[in-house]
Amino acid sequence: MLGTVQNTNVSPVFVGRTDELAALTDALARAADGEPQALLVGGEAGVGKTRLVEEFLSAAAAAGAVTAVGGCVEIGADGLPFAPVSTALRALHRKLGDALAVAAAGQEGELARLLPELGETTRESHDEDGRARLFELTARLLERLTADRTLVLAIEDLHWADRSTRELLGYLFRSLQTARLVIVATYRSDDIHRRHPLRPFLAELDRTRSVHRVELSRFTRAEVGAQLTGISGARPDRELLDRIFERSDGNAFFVEEIVASLSCGCSTGLSESLRDLLLVRVEALPDAVQRVIRIAAEGGSTVEYELLRAVTGLGEDELIEALRTAVGANILLPTPDGDGYRFRHALVREAVVDDLLPGERSRLNRRYAEALEAAPGIVRADERPARLASYWYHAHDPAKALPAVLDASVRARGRYAYAEQLRLLERALELWEDVPAEVRERQRPVDDAGVYPACGCSDEALRRLDLLAETVVAAQMAGDRERALAIVKSGLRLLDEHKEPLRAAWFRTQRGRMLGALGRGDARVEFAHAQELVRGLPPSAVHAEVLTQVAAWEATHTPGPGSYGIAERAVELSRLVGAESTELNARLTLAGLKIDAGDAEGGIAEMRAVCGRVVELGNVHVLGRCYINLASALEGVGRSAEAVEVATEGARELCRFGLPDARSWVFGNASESLFSLGRWEESEEAARECLRIAQSLKSRGIAASRFTRLALVRGHWERAERELATAREHYDAHQPEPQHTIPLARFTVELAAARGRIAEGRAALDGVLEQGVNPAVQRYVWPLLVAAATAEADARGLPAAEPGRAGVLDRIRAGAKQLARAVPVWDAYGIFLEAELQRAEDGRQDADRWADAVAAFEATDRPYELARVRYRWAEALLATGGSGAEAAAKPLREAYESAERIGARPLREATELLARRARLSLTPATAAPPAAEEPAPAESLGLTPRERDVLRLVAQGHSNRRIAEELFISPKTASVHVSNILAKLGVSGRGEAAALAHRFRLFSPAGAG
Template identity: 65%
Template sequence: MSYLCAMLGAVETRSVSPVFVGRADELEALNDALARAGAGEPQALLLGGEAGVGKTRLIEEFAAASCREGAVVAIGGCVEIGGDGLPFAPFSTALRALRRLLPDELAAAAAGQEEELARLLPELGDTSRGRHDEDGMARLFELTVRLLERIAAERTVVVLLEDLHWADASTRHLLAYLFRTLRSGRLLVVATYRADDIHRRHPLRPLLAELDRLRTVRRIELGRFSRAEVGRQIAGILATEPEPSQVDEIFARSDGNAFFVEELAVASTEGCRAGLTDSLRDLLLVRVESLPEAAQAVARIVAEGGSTVEYRLLAAVARLSEDDLIEALRAAVGANILLATTDGDGYRFRHSLVREAVGDDLLPGERSRLNRRYAQALEDDPALVPADERAARLASHWYHAHDAAKALPAVLDASVAARRRHAYSEQLRLLERAMELWESAPEEVRAALRPVDYTEVYPPCGCDPAATPLRYLDLMAEAAVAGRFCGERERALKITKRALHLLEDDGDPLRAAWFWTQRSRLVEAQGRGDGWHELATAQELVRGLPPSEVHADVLSNVANWSMVHRPGPEALLAAERAVEYARMVGARDIELNARLTLAGLLVESGDIEAGLAEAHDVKERARELGAAYVVGRAHVNLPSHLEGIGRSRDAVAILREGVELARGLGLLDTEAWVWGNLAESLHSLGRWDEASEAAVNSERVGQSAKPRGFHATVHAVLALARGELAEAGRQLAAARRHFGSHDCVPQHMLPLSTLAIGVAAGEGRLLDARTELVAAVRHGFPPGTHRYGWRLLLASAIAEADARALPAAEPGRAEALGRLRTTAKALAANVPVWQAHELWVRAELLRAEGRDTPDDWSDTVTAFEPLERPYDLARVRHRHAESLLLSGGGEEARHRATELLRPARAVAEHLRARPLAESVALLAQRARLTLAAAPERMVLAPADPVEALGLTSRERDVLRLVAAGRSNRQIAEELFISPKTASVHVSNILAKLSVSGRGEAAALAHRMRLFPPEADPARTAG
């Protein structure tokens, strides 16, 4: 820490003005964040401002103050080379500083994950090994965040990341993930960026918009100095009080920009004020042009070398004697144009604006010549730059030297280095650059390249990749995968389209099938379709070909797609063939993946125990072999199958294990799916608050729209059960937006249809509920969807039963009930939970016809009692009690009804299920039952249940007619009041019942049986 404070002190003395001016509000905000972080509340801040406004100076001041407060400060900056950012540069630099300052703490925090974390900090281990998959980058991000949290567990750590406007895509993605998921530790992260550079198409702009939506991120905008502050700054620079006229002139010309104030103040003391123009470029170059010619040449070399240039590299490129080079550097440093870097190993411009101005002043031929000299120097002596930067810098210099023969292999080497670091965005950019260079490079250069050296996606033709020349299509395959891994799916789609066009006359069906399979994944992920057309094309291409890894992969993808969309015999056959082919060619991961799909299809086909045993075996086998993707998928699919057959408690145990495992492996999408499934199982078990929390976690860690769909679905279910119809409708609409309409997966669409029926019924829109049912059952329920089918039928049957007394419900009732019975007969009920639902649906259909009996409900209650479904059990107990009381069974029936209603009320109150609680209470009031266990709490319920709702006798009459479907005018005529008075009564009733409309009020009245059928004028008229 003392080393860092000394370093910062050295930085301070290099500023032109020794006086720190203004910035009281900004420093207060930073110090407040530091205090909050020190109290264990991690903080994230963005500091923006135009170039030269004083961001770096503010950060230096704050860093020095933080050191004095005992915090550990690590600074990392984005590095620009030839317009390209180095992958993860600010994080690598900051972690390197933490390793120097806290070696033991960082080693302990990284223990067990050194191989992965070495992608950011190469000193930790070897990155040449390890897996590369769709979760690789997310896994690295998760481990990095957890590393920082562990380091900051016992001490305050400040991480300062500068110059985000130069950040590479991987750095931007990591920063977004850090800010989104940081949840513990005494950690403060501050990132700075140049605001005036963020034009409409700048890649940082979407990130800033995303971070602005996070409540945990604060943004500070650094403004320009006032005239008084400019005066104090000039006084600090000149060490004397300036003349007011001088302050006025400099303030007018600089417009309060701190850097321009410094330049103008220094220029005025050097006697060149009169010669300056108003051009920014001239202002920045005037002092450079006053340097000796050798110093100007060195400045131009440094400008083209990047944001920092090492001394030995500079010496190799400058080609001056050591004495001449040092003399030139001394002149540039003395003029405050260049500064020595903090580690004393190189040089940088004091301000990036000057570097950009010098760089822009280079002639085209001069720029390419300098890049060639840089590249040649790095080829001659690779040790001139840090090892983790070498490939990227060499590729950039050869590319900007316009030498395709040298640039192509250098760019491919850099793409491999980026892949090893999971910097897939940079890998994609470099591969696209290689494709751009391909035709320009000499044939002999291309012929010497081998796919084994540059790609992981080898030609799927069975040839030896070590002896086969690299092909353009190999680059396209690697780029398509890199695009999928980094989320640049649009670019990957364009690459696959071009590749398939090239393959039209190529006669290479395996390679074409491989690209069609990739395209299927991309189309589905982008919401362009369900991916089946692409998969079917790939399947047709491999049909009849000998077993191969591509063939096995195509069949595995077909089986998995079919399991989700169209489960059945064909899907089962595809899974069995995928397993067989994968075993033949030794494709271990494909075999395990296909076996897991096969296990699910066995469960769904009715061979439950065999399927579960297979899934358990795959889960354990995948863990032994380190097949991370299959391990993650097993912890999603196996619990889903268990939930599907009613074994929710077993599912929860595996899902809890899956959360920790996915988090440890950094499998973010897997973790999101696990949380979503956990929410469903916890809801089944009556642990609704935990279910809500799990849904929030699914959305928090998820990288796609589907976790947000999980979140909205669970909250819609909870809102509906708790009587919050408006909220349920909002969440339902949100879920439909997130899941989209491009890929109608039954496991997503059927629960949403069930919700839509429930919301429509609750709002009194029975015709809409019937329409939703017709659309949902149009194509039947394939195997594996019965878990969703029974809930859908139940929601519709309850809607019909609750609306039985509504005259408006009579037309179409027989057709609706007939449709429900016919659909139910074709739906599998091969496990206890769905057998119980079958009985429930049957009882509700009988209730809809007024033919249900206590025995029907007794059988349903008995079926639910052993199932650990407390909410469902409470609902059927309520219906059983209601049926007993309506049957007129005397005191014995009343006693049994009381025994049923007491636990039903307890569950409803515990879950805050208001509609069920109100229905239980009203039923008890109508029957004059006492549900309280303690004698002192026994109070006779009002004889009239409507009175309990706070309605007057006149409002009671009006509600009765509203429930019968009467208009305000009809109500006025029947009660001999004016239509306006009737409207006022209706408004009062809606307010007292906390409902939003007449239909919802009518539905509530009928659901609670406030008016017995014999009192309903619709039943007695005529």
């Protein structure tokens, strides 16, 4: 079936099949020990049998085995006698030459029947003894050839093998006992119909313990993604992956052919050559069977027997006989419940449908629709609306199709199938103008609990604007914001804002939401326009919706007293007009602003109350915000364990309600909280899941932000650079939101400090401080200020850092004075900041202040921050001398254990270095080393005396030429020393080396080594 088609888009990367390849390589190992192996690899055409065998043969050859391949040839009803065995022996003869001739010595005449290159055949013998002798000689030949080597014979397309080949292989499988031989044979399982001669052969082999079966299944979605990545060299976008996976059903060959078709400009992905190929088996069947297959193809992926009987008009015996033939040919399969039939492969059905004439398709769909209306019970109740809508739509009967499509869209929404609802509503829009007016007037708007409150009372006839509004909501719920924006624009073009201000205000509000989500423009302009449209009108649900969306936008972009007042008015107005869904949304915004204002307990209690009511109502339009905002709020006030619980519940519930993008945000929140708890592996996994299901730039930016933070604390500077750039790229497309921009500024400061780029870090800090420190965003500003103060303290003494230091520290202090410490975690950051500022200003370490920081963080779920302040406390205690060294051992050891456990490499290395300098043990059971002269700090890093001299000058900002002059060496020698230093310190540049030297205090202020 597939033998004549040449692959043009083959992945160079071998995908999946880990277990199957392991089974083959295990067989090779057993064969190498003298235990012959036989394996049968089955699977449908195109599933990847040949690719698996090729990969195995390459591995076998690399392991020193001699490999040979033979393929069966299809000629009429049976194959060419002994063709695959002859081909394989011929390949062995070319590779082994004299060795094969020696093994065949004395029996050349008989074996020439299989390998003519051995000479003339002996006189023919037509009895069973002659045939048995040939089989025995072949077995002995293989045994001799494997005496000092391992052989691997691959026989492809066993379904085309002649009887003689099957009998010879069966003899070899049973008779070989000690040969170092592997025989691998492949066959197409979908070609093995009930009367196929290979079927009894396989059944017989199944009773042979020495023969192992390997069945290849189709690729999973992830494996198809890997295959597409191998083909194109880049990860495919989710839409393309979903499309190709759905159409190929995971068949590797079909994936390649669809890609090839698409790359050649075929929009359907089903090229003429592939279509013809798929129809070969269908067209070989009797006409009556082909007719049933064509009718079944138009009925859908699965067709119930009674429905098929009604549409075909055949008698029961005739239909059953046709179905039996189609099933025997592996075109159709019975459904698991035994109630109907489905195509074995979706692409075969698609090829059959494409082969139908347009009029023929329309007629068949009408017959399906009429049969279903006449007997609704012949299909499942949950499937009936969608099936009926599809049949009438493809029957090209708009008057029948529109009511059916609208009914199906309501059912789809009720099952949270928003993508399907969107598709159905778009069909309704397509049909609208072709439907008679009296039919349109009988349709009614969908009651959507106030989501589209502008459509009027429920007995008002459905208008095109109402249908557009319903489609906007469906597109939003499906995560297709591009489509939602396009439909909103269509609605605005149809509106006269002076005559219908409420409808216009609703559409303007949705336009603002979509522009903000997509980063396409200033959402405030649209919201302001909507507010003007409702100004002076009686209170309405639309007015409440406009205020609620304005409050939500203000809360994320310019939080503060102004946004608080708008949220309060939105709640009041929503209650006044009885719009509970809008009220819940507004209360959620107001609760978040309460927390930002310092009322953490009151705000969280209100959020929980709102979320409880939303879940009780099953209000999917607010559900996503509930879990996202509550998890984020709990994290913001330091209750990370609760935040993880909420996020976990949210991920489960949002999956149930079909809200993937909201779910990706929840995973982003979970990643943040898991990081805070020191569960960094789980944090990374949650971030990966966030990225996998993300449907918007913002949610992708969240994932990149989480990856950035993890890379920073692990000391993976290069990855941190990449992920930070990715996060900026995603967020820069939108209007700045403090919840995103401030953490990115913090990461920039931390990365710049690690790389010795002082000016870059200061610029990032000033970019935030110049906007004014809003008390409502303290949860993000506290860590930023601590990062900036830490960077200044670590860089103290670095020549490039001294100019402007005092001004930077003053700005940090001024920013901190504007922040509240209403919850323990904010207070802990405040104490941390005070200690770092003192270290940055005069280099002094106040042990008591660091002890306060340790006590503050011990009351929080922040093991990483706790380890950092414990390290600084130990450093401060060591600086006091005397008994301070003994007191430092415990916090230093605890800091080391935490850093080691959570994977904070830079912090772990800092604690190890400090312990070596102080001659302290980091393990309680290990006795302290005997007193000895303390090594120079730089020497503890493995640097030679000359390299320590060079590093000291690098830390002072000198060039290679200046270093050469100072040390009386050549510039080239200085360059070599610098390169060696960078390698030993594991840094990428001079600035980073200088920053590390100052951060770890490798040299005294005077510069002595």
